[in-house]
């Protein structure tokens with residue numbers, strides 16, 4: 598799109614000159630459109646749980662005495678679920694807006710083993726409850742990578758949370774980290790031909806429902822969720838856009854390989870931390 602500005606230079610009723618500025622504002626227009634689309638999507642997503650909460654509370658208030666104990670419990674359970682959904686949504690939206698608000702994050706040497714350990718600790722119980730095996734394969738003596746610790750923990754959490762969500766009992770979820778020049782210690786089927794000495798690869802794989810080829814490029818879009826019966830109340834459709842945003846900030850790219858009914862592997866590479874490069878602040882600006 599083009600913004601055309603015309604300036605007439607009028608002097609004593611006669612036109613002295615015309616200046617025309619042509620400016621490509623496609624990017625600004627697209628950004629504004631994306632922002633209003635986002636706000637309208639958020640409002641829509643917030644409205645549903647709010648509406649449900651209000652309806653159930655009103656029913657309990659007006660007709661609570663006519664309902665049986667079991668029914669009342671069920672209604673309260675729904676209110677509880679919807680509140681959780683609202684909390685997840687608000688947290689995800691806040692995370693995204695923080696990422697895009699232009700604030701700076703300090704990038705330094707990150708100990709991946711520690712970040713992975715911290716993430717897994719929060720998912721251990723969930724995996725046990727679901728009957729899914731949680732596997733951790735972090736190569737010994739992994740070098741530090743250049744990154745932001747908290748943001749990386751968030752990435753691992755989102756990817757492991759998804760992997761667990763879409764994997765049923767008896768399945769496996771694994772997180773692996775290894776330096777690309779080292780010999781791979783497991784066969785996960787991800788491409789390794791572009792190995793570089795100074796990179797660490799992180800893979801999060803599951804034996805879950807998989808993602809159809811036609812959906813694979815859309816899953817990183819905000820609010821996109823594949824239509825399937827696994828979708829009950831969990832999820833906001835924002836998790837992977839947060840992951841992509843953070844990995845972009847690490848000057849890297851998230852890849853995935855997936856097969857329906859077999860499972861999914863997400864992977865990305867991070868640069869090894871160079872002691873000689875001082876820690877830096879990376880500005881997070883709107884994409």
Ligand code: ADP
Nearest residue numbers: 759760763807816822823832833834835836837
């Ligand atoms: P959500 O909150 O719905 O999980 P995400 O942005 O994290 O949102 O993921 C978007 C969609 O991508 C999910 O709703 C799901 O359909 C699909 N997806 C993500 N991770 C996996 C996975 N490991 N296995 C199968 N499908 C997945």
